[in-house]
Amino acid sequence: MGIPVIDLSGALVPGGPRSAEVAQQLRAAATSAGFFYIRNHGVPADVVARQFDIARELMELPLERREALSIQHSPIMRGFEALGAQTLDASARPDLKESFYCGMNWPAEHPYVQAGHQTYGPSQWPEELPHAQAICEAYIDTMNALSLRLMQLLALSLELPEDHFDAACKDPMVTLRMARYPAHPEGADERTFGAGAHTDWGAVTVLAQDAHGGLEVQMPDGSWVPATPIEGCFVVNLGDMIPRWTNGLYHSNPHRVRNLHSGGAPRYSIPFFYEPEFFARIEAVPGTVAPGEAPKYPPCTAGEHLNEMYQKTYGLKQATEQTEAA
Numbered sequence: 001m002g003i004p005v006i007d008l009s010g011a012l013v014p015g016g017p018r019s020a021e022v023a024q025q026l027r028a029a030a031t032s033a034g035f036f037y038i039r040n041h042g043v044p045a046d047v048v049a050r051q052f053d054i055a056r057e058l059m060e061l062p063l064e065r066r067e068a069l070s071i072q073h074s075p076i077m078r079g080f081e082a083l084g085a086q087t088l089d090a091s092a093r094p095d096l097k098e099s100f101y102c103g104m105n106w107p108a109e110h111p112y113v114q115a116g117h118q119t120y121g122p123s124q125w126p127e128e129l130p131h132a133q134a135i136c137e138a139y140i141d142t143m144n145a146l147s148l149r150l151m152q153l154l155a156l157s158l159e160l161p162e163d164h165f166d167a168a169c170k171d172p173m174v175t176l177r178m179a180r181y182p183a184h185p186e187g188a189d190e191r192t193f194g195a196g197a198h199t200d201w202g203a204v205t206v207l208a209q210d211a212h213g214g215l216e217v218q219m220p221d222g223s224w225v226p227a228t229p230i231e232g233c234f235v236v237n238l239g240d241m242i243p244r245w246t247n248g249l250y251h252s253n254p255h256r257v258r259n260l261h262s263g264g265a266p267r268y269s270i271p272f273f274y275e276p277e278f279f280a281r282i283e284a285v286p287g288t289v290a291p292g293e294a295p296k297y298p299p300c301t302a303g304e305h306l307n308e309m310y311q312k313t314y315g316l317k318q319a320t321e322q323t324e325a326a
């Protein structure tokens with residue numbers, strides 16, 4: 001058992017000739033590791049390389065500039081996150097990572113922007129990197145299309161129509177994180193991580209990682225395996241919405257990061273978090289609850305879950321308002 005590599009060629013568009021075969025492979029991965037690599041995903045290598053360049057430029061801005069554009073100044077947590085700001089595993093130390101978060105450029109008149117719902121609203125852009133916004137937004141567009149296709153293949157894998165999740169993903173909550181992990185401190189204790197063990201919160205995460213490695217995934221038997229970087233591949237993992245949608249059939253596996261193998265260099269990674277729209281109701285899809293049995297999870301909205309997780313992992317005291325958009 002490990003993390004499989006799934007080749008998406010012939011399955012990138014609805015009705016593609018390999019869609020059914022890929023859906024089967026997805027089902028096998030989703031019922032075990034909850035993680036898989038994708039190759040031949042249609043995203044050119046230079047697009048990913050350019051994204052790592054901009055990640056480095058952002059993270060190398062002087063500390064006082066990053067502090068001026070802190071997530072603390074954004075009601076929807078866009079901007080720079082300081083080292084140790086987040087604690088993904090409550091039993092571990094604060095995460096040894098720092099990040100820049102951005103998202104889609106929603107029009108100001110969109111009702112969710114007006115209501116201030118999490119992820120819908122402006123990002124903060126540093127004026128010294130005038131190209132950053134366009135590059136990040138183009139990358140987000142590419143990741144949105146890929147993630148929607150993954151949702152369609154997941155629908156197929158559940159013997160549902162390919163477009164089953166399309167409506168829930170119409171105005172998705174998306175977040176692009178560009179993360180930098182300092183080298184793992186020498187002599188650090190076993191409670192020290194770049195990112196503490198956690199599951200992701202949304203539907204799918206598409207991760208680009210540099211060549212250093214450091215991501216580890218927990219298998220259903222409890223063992224931890226490295227998600228060793230494979231050139232040309234993204235790592236994809238399923239977030240908590242997926243077990244909720246599949247009544248536990250598909251897994252969102254715990255994972256963690258320790259930058260142990262970079263020879264002292266920082267590690268960069270770029271996760272793209274794709275979540276259903278704020279008010280999407282997440283409950284078991286047809287065929288996943290046996291007749292006469294109760295579903296394992298109570299229904300929730302995607303926004304409720306996301307807000308709860310932000311509050312937990314950033315130690316936020318107050319819930320973001322969740323009033324229905326007018």
Ligand SMILES: O=C(O)CCC(=O)C(=O)O
Nearest residue numbers: 195200209215257269271
């Ligand atoms: O940096 C990585 O490889 C994974 C990061 C991660 O798990 C996260 O940001 O949720």
Ligand SMILES: [Fe+2]
Nearest residue numbers: 198199200255
């Ligand atoms: Fe994660």
